Amino acid sequence: MNQTGFQKYLSLVAELNQHAYDYYTLDQPSISDAEYDSLYRQLEEMEAVHPEWLLPESPTQRVGGALQERFSQIKHSVPMLSLQNAYDKGDVNHFFDKMSKEGVDQFAAELKYDGLAVSLRYEQGVLVRGATRGDGEIGEDITANVRTIRSIPLRLRSLQGSAVPELLEVRGEVYMTRKRFISLNQEREMEGEAPFANPRNAAAGSLKLLDSSITARRKLDAVIYQIALWEGGGNRIAPANQVELWEVLADLGLPVPHERCSGLPEQCLTFYQSWQEQRYALPFDADGVVIKVGDFASRERMGSTAKSPRWAIAFKFSAQTALTRLEGVEFQISRSGVLTPVALLTPVNIGGVVVKKSTLHNYAGLKRLDIQIGDVVEVKRAGDVIPKIVRVLSEKREDSSTKPVAIPSHCPACAQATELDEEKVFLRCPNPVCPGRIRERLRFFVSKDGLDIEGLGEELVVHFFEKGLIRDAADLFRINKEDLLSLDRMGDKLADNILEALQQRKRVTLPLFLRAMGIPGIGSVTAKDLEKNFKTMDELQQATEEQLQSLSGIGPVLAGNLRTFFQDQANSDLLEKFRSYGVAIVASNPLSGENQNHPLYQKKIIFTGTLGTMSRSQAEAKAAQAGALVIGAVSRQLDLLVYGDKAGSKLEKAQSLGISCISETEFLTLLGEIN
Ligand code: IVH
Numbered sequence: 001m002n003q004t005g006f007q008k009y010l011s012l013v014a015e016l017n018q019h020a021y022d023y024y025t026l027d028q029p030s031i032s033d034a035e036y037d038s039l040y041r042q043l044e045e046m047e048a049v050h051p052e053w054l055l056p057e058s059p060t061q062r063v064g065g066a067l068q069e070r071f072s073q074i075k076h077s078v079p080m081l082s083l084q085n086a087y088d089k090g091d092v093n094h095f096f097d098k099m100s101k102e103g104v105d106q107f108a109a110e111l112k113y114d115g116l117a118v119s120l121r122y123e124q125g126v127l128v129r130g131a132t133r134g135d136g137e138i139g140e141d142i143t144a145n146v147r148t149i150r151s152i153p154l155r156l157r158s159l160q161g162s163a164v165p166e167l168l169e170v171r172g173e174v175y176m177t178r179k180r181f182i183s184l185n186q187e188r189e190m191e192g193e194a195p196f197a198n199p200r201n202a203a204a205g206s207l208k209l210l211d212s213s214i215t216a217r218r219k220l221d222a223v224i225y226q227i228a229l230w231e232g233g234g235n236r237i238a239p240a241n242q243v244e245l246w247e248v249l250a251d252l253g254l255p256v257p258h259e260r261c262s263g264l265p266e267q268c269l270t271f272y273q274s275w276q277e278q279r280y281a282l283p284f285d286a287d288g289v290v291i292k293v294g295d296f297a298s299r300e301r302m303g304s305t306a307k308s309p310r311w312a313i314a315f316k317f318s319a320q321t322a323l324t325r326l327e328g329v330e331f332q333i334s335r336s337g338v339l340t341p342v343a344l345l346t347p348v349n350i351g352g353v354v355v356k357k358s359t360l361h362n363y364a365g366l367k368r369l370d371i372q373i374g375d376v377v378e379v380k381r382a383g384d385v386i387p388k389i390v391r392v393l394s395e396k397r398e399d400s401s402t403k404p405v406a407i408p409s410h411c412p413a414c415a416q417a418t419e420l421d422e423e424k425v426f427l428r429c430p431n432p433v434c435p436g437r438i439r440e441r442l443r444f445f446v447s448k449d450g451l452d453i454e455g456l457g458e459e460l461v462v463h464f465f466e467k468g469l470i471r472d473a474a475d476l477f478r479i480n481k482e483d484l485l486s487l488d489r490m491g492d493k494l495a496d497n498i499l500e501a502l503q504q505r506k507r508v509t510l511p512l513f514l515r516a517m518g519i520p521g522i523g524s525v526t527a528k529d530l531e532k533n534f535k536t537m538d539e540l541q542q543a544t545e546e547q548l549q550s551l552s553g554i555g556p557v558l559a560g561n562l563r564t565f566f567q568d569q570a571n572s573d574l575l576e577k578f579r580s581y582g583v584a585i586v587a588s589n590p591l592s593g594e595n596q597n598h599p600l601y602q603k604k605i606i607f608t609g610t611l612g613t614m615s616r617s618q619a620e621a622k623a624a625q626a627g628a629l630v631i632g633a634v635s636r637q638l639d640l641l642v643y644g645d646k647a648g649s650k651l652e653k654a655q656s657l658g659i660s661c662i663s664e665t666e667f668l669t670l671l672g673e674i675n
Pocket of ligand 1: 083111314
């Protein structure tokens with residue numbers, strides 16, 4: 001066996017896992033995404049050549065395995081209990097008094113993560129099982145899903161070089177960050193799926209999926225706060241209190257609570273108070289603070305009731321509301337022309353975040369609240385991020401001090417007369433070329449849900465539009481450096497970066513482009529489904545409503561939306577304009593396409609040195625387009641190396657391995673771009 005190769009493989013797995021720990025658990029990336037990707041690709045290559053080396057803790061093994069039909073049941077080795085709740089200081093002081101009678105005055109406090117309890121089992125350091133709480137005695141086996149959570153290590157290690165326990169069972173919480181929750185819901189709405197009510201439901205829903213590849217995309221997080229079983233710690237003694245527990249868990253590579261406190265009751269109360277005020281500034285939902293007896297011997301002595309341990313209490317946060325005043329109502333226009341009323345509030349601090357605006361949803365929502373400018377309102381931050389007006393204190397209304405909200409009779413952006421739908425729910429601007437709507441479409445086009453153009457954000461694109469640099473999305477691809485430099489605060493470097501990013505997006509896959517068009521109901525998933533049946537934009541443009549409807553996942557509404565979009569002359573003109581500026585809408589997967597006879601088809605290729613006529617990424621895109629696989633490192637598996645100016649060690653290595661090395665010109669000739 002190739003011993004050194006295998007050892008290299010082992011250290012690459014360990015290295016990648018350490019980088020993942022730095023990134024996902026410590027939130028302190030130690031290398032760039034590109035460097036990580038390149039190492040990851042090297043690992044994939046090694047595993048492709050030596051499947052016999054494959055380790056269960058390899059980062060490539062997080063997602064995989066077949067779809068499950070159901071979850072099997074697991075009996076917990078130690079029951080998973082819940083906690084007694086405290087809703088005010090009286091309840092908590094009562095708890096502290098009881099503890100004091102037991103001779104305990106040292107406590108630990110952590111945030112109470114609003115997620116789903118899980119139990120993880122590690123045998124000889126390897127994650128072998130993940131389970132839900134279930135009824136506390138019996139839970140469900142969700143190992144495949146738990147493996148997809150990046151902050152959960154697949155193998156424990158000790159940074160300090162101490163022993164890893166032979167058997168370790170830990171308890172913790174799986175949750176979703178608010179940011180992830182918001183983007184997930186946006187994706188779901190784009191796909192016409194019901195949004196989740198809050199991050200907790202989203203996390204629970206994601207953990208209970210039978211297809212772990214979907215769980216992986218949900219990007220869950222985890223935190224561990226308890227040890228249920230510890231055996232065979234070797235030279236290491238099991239932690240004796242919560243502070244030691246945090247240290248040991250962190251040393252083993254497990255994610256420990258971000259915010260911690262240990263000390264006397266007063267210190268725990270201060271910790272609670274400070275997080276009660278700051279909770280919305282956290283990146284995730286916390287619904288209270290858990291206060292626990294610090295040392296484990298005392299815990300053991302006190303034991304549990306049938307439902308909960310006697311040594312801990314969950315001090316819940318109170319719902320956060322504040323009184324403020326409605327200063328005005330702004331009507332924001334959407335891509336589709338709906339005017340959404342937004343309440344402008346006298347700024348008020350709720351849970352560490354200053355709230356200035358609150359959505360009123362739609363015309364009907366505004367009417368339902370029966371609100372007037374100048375009214376005192378109660379604003380609430382619920383589990384989600386968007387604050388709501390829960391109540392209008394109309395009893396405080398003085399006749400002369402308030403005035404009704406003016407419903408715009410004309411669109412604030414284009415002055416066309418607005419229309420109310422029959423059900424009197426939505427107010428709309430009917431003008432398809434309303435600059436307000438175009439602005440929103442542009443914003444969407446460049447956003448994360450659209451073409452996701454790096455370095456060209458929503459604000460910048462709005463700025464281009466307002467300065468008259470562009471009139472539609474296609475115009476972006478006509479912009480030159482001079483245009484950019486004519487703007488205020490536009491430096492040379494920034495201009496180059498923007499042009500480079502746009503250049504890269506000139507080759508765009510059909511699903512990505514479709515999604516960026518913002519056709520109602522056509523998000524990534526539907527766009528990909530469409531591509532399975534229509535290989536090119538032209539084919540899709542020609543498709544009849546019947547053809548569209550015959551596809552699974554496309555009902556009459558989506559088929560209608562697509563037809564309406566393509567039938568609109570303005571949209572056909574826009575598509576033509578994209579083409580004329582060199583935007584090529586290409587198939588996502590060139591391997592399944594027509595170019596199997598291409599000399600680059602399925603060839604492993606690498607670029608090195610400075611290319612003269614194109615950037616590295618353009619070259620890679622061209623190669624990928626022809627069916628080649630772009631890889632990161634030179635090895636015997638490499639088929640072709642393309643060198644530019646100042647090519648160094650990679651070229652030398654490839655030559656010494658007898659791999660074909662060609663110049664940029666030869667590469668372009670291969671592609672048929674020059675002859
Ligand atoms: S200690 C016997 N610490 O809250 C259970 N629980 O409502 C000991 N939770 O079942 C749990 N954050 O799922 C503990 N920092 C934390 C927690 C926490 C969230 C959950 C846990 C528990 C539930 C009780």
